[in-house]
Amino acid sequence: MSSSILPLTLDNVAYASNGQRIIAGVSLSIEAGPSTVILGANGAGKSVLMRLMHGLLRPTAGRVRWSEADPASLRRRQAMVFQRPVMLRRSALANVVYALQLAGVPSGEREAQARAALDEVGLRHLAQRPARVLSGGEQQRLALARAWALHPEVLFLDEPTANLDPSAAREIETVIKAFDAAGTKIVMATHNLGQARRLGDEVIYLQAGRVLERAPIEQFFARPATAEAAAFVKGELPWV
Amino acid sequence: MFQLDAELWRIVLLSLEVSLSAVLLATLLGLPLGAALAVKRFPGRRGAIVTLNALMGLPPVVVGLLVYLLLSRAGPLGELGLLFTPGAMIIAQTILILPIIAALARQALEDAWREYEEQLRSLGAQGMQAALTLLWDARFSLITAVLAGLGRASAEVGAVMIVGGNIDGVTRVMTTAIALETSKGDLPLALGLGFVLIAIVLVLNAGAQLVKEAAQRRFG
Numbered sequence: 001m002s003s004s005i006l007p008l009t010l011d012n013v014a015y016a017s018n019g020q021r022i023i024a025g026v027s028l029s030i031e032a033g034p035s036t037v038i039l040g041a042n043g044a045g046k047s048v049l050m051r052l053m054h055g056l057l058r059p060t061a062g063r064v065r066w067s068e069a070d071p072a073s074l075r076r077r078q079a080m081v082f083q084r085p086v087m088l089r090r091s092a093l094a095n096v097v098y099a100l101q102l103a104g105v106p107s108g109e110r111e112a113q114a115r116a117a118l119d120e121v122g123l124r125h126l127a128q129r130p131a132r133v134l135s136g137g138e139q140q141r142l143a144l145a146r147a148w149a150l151h152p153e154v155l156f157l158d159e160p161t162a163n164l165d166p167s168a169a170r171e172i173e174t175v176i177k178a179f180d181a182a183g184t185k186i187v188m189a190t191h192n193l194g195q196a197r198r199l200g201d202e203v204i205y206l207q208a209g210r211v212l213e214r215a216p217i218e219q220f221f222a223r224p225a226t227a228e229a230a231a232f233v234k235g236e237l238p239w240v
Numbered sequence: 241m242f243q244l245d246a247e248l249w250r251i252v253l254l255s256l257e258v259s260l261s262a263v264l265l266a267t268l269l270g271l272p273l274g275a276a277l278a279v280k281r282f283p284g285r286r287g288a289i290v291t292l293n294a295l296m297g298l299p300p301v302v303v304g305l306l307v308y309l310l311l312s313r314a315g316p317l318g319e320l321g322l323l324f325t326p327g328a329m330i331i332a333q334t335i336l337i338l339p340i341i342a343a344l345a346r347q348a349l350e351d352a353w354r355e356y357e358e359q360l361r362s363l364g365a366q367g368m369q370a371a372l373t374l375l376w377d378a379r380f381s382l383i384t385a386v387l388a389g390l391g392r393a394s395a396e397v398g399a400v401m402i403v404g405g406n407i408d409g410v411t412r413v414m415t416t417a418i419a420l421e422t423s424k425g426d427l428p429l430a431l432g433l434g435f436v437l438i439a440i441v442l443v444l445n446a447g448a449q450l451v452k453e454a455a456q457r458r459f460g
Contacts (some may be wrong), residue, residue: 056358075364086359089377089459098373102364132460146363 004155005068005077006032006185010054013062015048015209022048023207025062032153035170035186037200037217039193041232043104045209046189047083053187054080076103079152083159085143087131092142095131101148117149121175137168144175155179157188159194173198180216193233197221205229247409252436255413258326259393259454262333266341267386269334274345274385275371280352289346295339300332304402307332311403324405329378329413337389344385352378380455383448394441 008030015023022045030036030053038046051057052064055075068074087210088095096114105113118124121141126134131142140160147155157176161169176199180186190196196203196217203220205228214230215218223229277289309315311323311331322328352374360370375382397415404411406420414437421430 018262035341051358056361072364078360080362088354088356088373098364102369130459202314 003067004032005066005074007067008154009063009065010053011063011065011235013059013064015045015052015057016018016060022209023052023059023069026209026211027062028204028211028214030154030185030187032185034201035065035180035188035199036198036202036204038189038204039191039220039232040206041191044206046191046206047158048209049206050080050083050158050187050189051185054078054156056080072079076150078154078156079099079147079150079153080156081140081143081147081160085139087134087139089132090130091128092131092134093127095142096146096149097220099181103150113149114145117145117198120148120178121145122171134170137164137171140164140168140172141175144172144179148175148179151182152184154185154187157186159189159191161188161192169195172191193221193235205232207232248433248436250403250409251405251417251433252440254326254411254438255394255415256440257294258329258413259333261330262337263341263386265330265334265425266338266389267285270338270341270385270389271345271375271382272371273338273342275343275349275375277311278347278349279367279374289343290452292339294315296343298336298339298404300336300396300398301402302454303336304399305336306330307399307403314389319437323403324411328403329411331358331404333393333396336396336399339393340392341385341389345382348378348381348385349374352381367416380452383452387445387448388443391441394437 010026010028010030013023013026014021026049038049040046048057052059055064055071065075068077085149088098090098093111093114095108096117100110115124115127121144123138123141123145126138131139134142143161155176160176161172164172168221173195176186180199182220183229186199188199202214202216203213204221205224205226206216207228212226213224215225220229221233224233229235277285277292285417307328308323310317311320311328312318313323322331356370356374356377365373379453397419400406400411400413401416401419404413404416405419406412406416412420414433418430418433421427421433
């Protein structure tokens with residue numbers, strides 16, 4: 001694999017939909033290494049910001065730049081796991097194989113790689129089960145296996161445990177740590193402060209479509225620089 | 241009421257042959273068309289969808305007339321010599337039900353696309369590949385679209401009457417036979433044919449429904 005696709009640079013990025021401004025002029029740089037947690041209340045723009053980074057949305061102003069120019073190569077080297085996983089009507093294994101096929105993996109190697117990814121998330125025994133009848137937690141682990149098989153340089157996670165019970169959420173967090181240990185850059189949106197502490201190295205705090213604060217995780221929780229972030233950390237909604 | 245003799249069988253089989261061929265052709269053309277309209281964004285898309293929906297209500301006799309003009313000796317396709325053959329009936333029914341299958345498929349696929357779009361784009365599926373994935377994944381909801389087409393094809397009389405001519409032993413199908421027997425006053429035979437027609441449609445629909453339900457239980 002050639003040089004890294006990181007850093008990712010956002011240059012005064014704005015996004016509006018139906019005349020409503022959701023992201024208002026965000027400039028930041030995402031470097032390889034520390035796991036980045038995007039914190040903010042519901043409606044702060046976390047999901048939209050991640051979709052702009054991942055290329056699912058086009059900014060209405062500003063630029064999103066990676067250090068890799070070729071769009072196809074860029075697509076293959078990043079993955080995203082959504083709040084609600086979308087599984088195809090086929091087996092768990094076939095869902096992972098499908099992702100490998102799209103990534104251009106030769107057909108003879110797909111199944112072995114897909115099985116290895118299922119092993120990684122503890123779904124080996126459910127490989128032949130139709131993906132859409134799996135439980136929510138199992139589907140989310142399958143989504144992570146699908147991402148794992150691709151060996152992405154960057155993994156975006158949009159509230160990956162928001163719909164899950166605590167034990168399923170812990171299993172997801174274990175897999176996310178494994179990604180981190182394997183050298184994948186984690187960019188995760190969450191409003192779960194405990195999860196942010198367990199998984200994050202640095203925090204980007206978002207409010208009303210703006211980055212109010214960016215700090216190492218310990219510093220953010222111990223000494224938030226802005227009153228809004230301090231209020232959020234205390235569990236209060238800053239604007240009420 | 242009537243005897244299930246050789247002639248009757250021939251009529252039933254020809255009806256099935258014509259309608260099922262038309263359904264097959266209209267499905268092959270209509271599903272990609274519906275998928276393209278569901279997934280692609282282009283200028284005039286809304287107009288195309290409205291037109292397609294409106295064409296679902298095409299009057300069979302008008303389709304029959306247009307195909308008649310196309311295939312008649314003096315028409316642009318007259319040289320093919322298809323008029324008053326089962327081939328002409330298949331063409332007319334295909335045109336009649338293509339909008340039904342395409343429009344209903346478009347609706348089902350658009351709903352599926354809303355769910356899948358971000359995930360598929362994230363995985364790098366584009367254009368044709370995304371459309372094929374969508375068609376395959378929505379295959380059980382598409383059964384409904386195909387069945388609606390089959391229902392329309394097997395029930396219509398106007399188009400096959402005009403382009404087929406209701407020729408005994410050549411282009412006589414159940415609906416045209418019913419129309420003829422009714423006008424001749426042979427109501428028992430007409431009624432009998434009617435029951436056969438309803439029974440066939442019922443069996444096909446029940447079978448498709450069972451397949452759909454079993455598949456949904458199995459695949460979620």
